[in-house]
Amino acid sequence: MVFASVLPPLLHLARSLGRAEKMAVLVFMDGALAPLALWLALIAQDSSLRGPAALQGLWLFAPALSLAAAALALALGIPRARLKSYDGAGLARTALHGTALAGLGAALALLAGLALPPGLWAVFALLFVLLAAGMRLGMLQALEALYRSEAPVTRVLIYGAGMTGIQLVSALKRHAAIRPVAFVDDNPGLQGLTVAGLPVHRPARLAEIVARQRIGRVVLAMPALPRARQAVIARALQPLGVEVQSVPSFAQMIGTEAAPDRLQPVLPGAFLGRAAVADALEGLAAVYAGRTVLVTGAGGTIGAELCRQILSLRPRRLVLLDHAEYALYAIERELRPLAEEAGVALVAVLGSVGQAGLLRRLFAAQRVDIVLHAAAYKHVPLVEANPLAGLANNVLGTEVLARAARAAGVRRFVMISSDKAVRPTNIMGASKRLAEIVIQDMAARSGGRTLFSMVRFGNVLGSSGSVIPLFQEQVARGGPVTVTGHDVTRFFMTVEEAVALVLRAGSLARGGEVFLLDMGAPVRIGDLARQVIEAMGGTPRDAANPDGEIEILEIGLRPGEKRHEELLIGGNARPAGHPKIYAAQEAFPSEVEVAALLRDLREAVEEEALPRALQAISRWVEGYEDTAAPPPDLRLSGTRL
Structure with missing residues (x-):
């Protein structure tokens, strides 16, 4: 007292x-x-x-x-x-x-x-x-x-009584709110000893020690252990109701050594299985330098990379358009110092591609020369669950933007499309095909005043919502890693090379082309999951390897997903002036039919009439209802995409 x-x-x-x-x-x-x-x-x-x-x-x-x-x-x-x-x-x-x-x-x-x-x-x-x-x-x-x-004390158990653990104890003992109370270690030679003033216990006694010592946090002090194995241990500790943290190596803690490779982020390009494109921007300054370039969806993965690479080509002005406030703020903050250094005027516009009035004022005020249209709802399950929103943004928004660009006399208009637009089995893919039809119709009626074109490619490694970040997150949690199917295949490309080829394709446009990017051979999702697990230091567990650490769980295709993707609807593609770019002229409805299509879609969206919208898709999007047909073996001039 x-x-x-x-x-x-x-x-x-x-x-x-x-x-x-x-x-x-x-x-x-x-x-x-x-x-x-x-x-x-x-x-x-x-x-x-x-x-x-x-x-x-x-x-x-x-x-x-x-x-x-x-x-x-x-x-x-x-x-x-x-x-x-x-x-x-x-x-x-x-x-x-x-x-x-x-x-x-x-x-x-x-x-x-x-x-x-x-x-x-x-x-x-x-x-x-x-x-x-x-x-x-x-x-x-x-x-x-x-x-x-005075302060509430967190009692800490340290997993690993090696050098890192000893150094950690020394650091924690000086912290008023943290009290290390014991070690656990897998090494039988250390069990039963006292290290750094703390007893060392067997891992089998974890539950008992946590309860008896009122442990609130377990710190994994085993940097040499693969991250996947640490994730397994962390997952096993979850039922005990304790917070689990990990520390870097002892050398990192005292600042004498760089992080080991296993602790570095896994670079998406490591899973391509081929050399990435490195020279696509060469000679493009003549097309983009001194121009005013508008990038829609500038805050997204593709849009942001478009902005970064465009800045390197020294345009006169770069206009960023996005309807997501924080995404626009983040990319504008990132690009502002780069733009000032390059002498490029940077303009950030908060708004949607479907706002006709905003677009008219924007094109008039900024005198836009080139439009790179990357704004779209792209996540298949989300658009499948919200089809009218997907159609309104991806199709009607594209039509409003393209019409405003043509009226303003924009010289080039490049739309980012997707391999999911080819014989789609989902609303997102169908909406991208309908957007392509809109652009093809605009190209046919522009008289060459505005060069409209599209660039179609597959999945971008490392983008938001893509499989690589998802797999990495699942491995970090200790698994399981979920795949739609071990034999499901997808085309992949890094965002850097995809964007560089988009810019190159835009410079090659003559009007109405669908540009296809050579993405190499398709990758099996099951193989990709194994690569990610192994790259993060774990071993996959499946039927072939039942003793692995990280389980690979097959969950089946989600609504609207295809087992294999394609890049070409029909006809032959021709080389387009770069070894990784091909061009095709694909059939599309007449001007009257496109007008009827847009009228039906607009009324369906305004009236929330989904059956009418689906009827329009089935009528105008080739292959939408035929989801069971096996995909053709696509080859372009002897190069498999």
């Missing part, structure tokens, strides 16, 4: 002291310890001396020694060292302080004519160092106890 009553004033005093006041306290303590060390040294030299008699004849010398101790402490900068940073270096400085003080004391005693026992100053130096170091460590422990008594 007495301690509880004095605790608040002590805490208030400790917090109210400024830096100079804390240094003054330490200087005073060093000065006070000098006479005490001298007294103890005299007693050690002559055991017959007791009490104040030991300092008889030294009443004037003791204060002088105290002042000398304070002066030396200031000269050596000892009070400037923070208590919680007092370590081996601090102890060495204290030893230097004691040695110097002993030498100075011996000189002062000689000048004063004092007859002191031989060897006194060596004993004095040792005692002073012990007292000064002990005083500091004692003050540190007292302060930590005061802060711990």
Whole structure:
């Protein structure tokens, strides 16, 4: 009770002291310890001396020694060292302080004519160092106890009693709100021992230790263990109701080594199985430099990369259009310093491609030369669940944007399409095919004033909602990794090379082309899942490897998904001036039919009449109802896509 009553004033005093006041306290303590060390040294030299008699004849010398101790402490900068940073270096400085003080004391005693026992100053130096170091460590422990008594304490169990674990204990012991209480370790040679002052237990006793010691957090201090294995351990700890964290390697903690490869993010391009395109931007400055370029969907994965690469081509002005406020804010903040450095005017516009009035004002005010249309709802299951919203944005929005661009005399209009537009089995793919039809119709009626074109490609590795980030997240949780089917295939390309080829294709357009990007051979989703697991240090568990750590679970195709994707609807594609780009002229409805299609879709969206919208899709999108037909083996000039 007495301690509880004095605790608040002590805490208030400790917090109210400024830096100079804390240094003054330490200087005073060093000065006070000098006479005490001298007294103890005299007693050690002559055991017959007791009490104040030991300092008889030294009443004037003791204060002088105290002042000398304070002066030396200031000269050596000892009070400037923070208590919680007092370590081996601090102890060495204290030893230097004691040695110097002993030498100075011996000189002062000689000048004063004092007859002191031989060897006194060596004993004095040792005692002073012990007292000064002990005083500091004692003050540190007292302060930590005061802060711990006020703050709620999290009791921590450390999994791994190696060097990283030992260093972690040393760091946590200085934290007022965290108290390490024990280790667990798989090494039988460490179990039962005491390491860094903490007992080491077997992992089999985890549940018992957590309950008995009231553990709130388990820290995995095993950086050499693959992340997948750490994820398995973390998942096993979840039923115990504790927070699970992990730490980097010991070398990382002390800043002497770069992170190991296994702790680095897995780069999406590592899973392509082919060399990425590296030279697609060469020679494009003549097309984009000095122009005003509008990028729709600028905050998305594709749109943001379009903006980055366009900036490298030095346009006169780059206009960012997106209806998502934070996405627009994030990309504008990222690009602003780059644009200023390149001398490019940057304009951020918050709005939708379906706002005709906004677009008219935008095209008039900014005098746009090139439109790169990347705005779209692209996630298959989400659009399948919200079909009218997908059709309104992807089809009707594209029509409003294209009409405004043509009316403003924009020179080039490039729409980002998808391989899902080919004989689609889902609303998202159908909406992209309908958007392509709109652009083809615009190209046919523009008379070459605006060069409309489309670029069709497959999945972008690492984009939002794509499989690589999903697989990585699932592996980090310890699995399972879910795949739609082990034999399901998809075309993949990195966002950097896809965007570079889009810009190249836009420069090659003559009007109405559907550009196809050579994405290499399709990748089996099951193989991709195994690669991600192994790249993150785990081993896949499936029928072929039942002892693996991370399970691969087949969940089947989601609504609207195809087992295999295609890139070409019909006809032959021709080389288009770059080895990775092909062009095709595909059939599309007449102007009257496109007008009827858009009228039906617009009325269906306005009236929330989904059956009418689906009827329009079935009528105008080739293959939409025929979902069972096997895909053809697509080859373009001998190159498999």
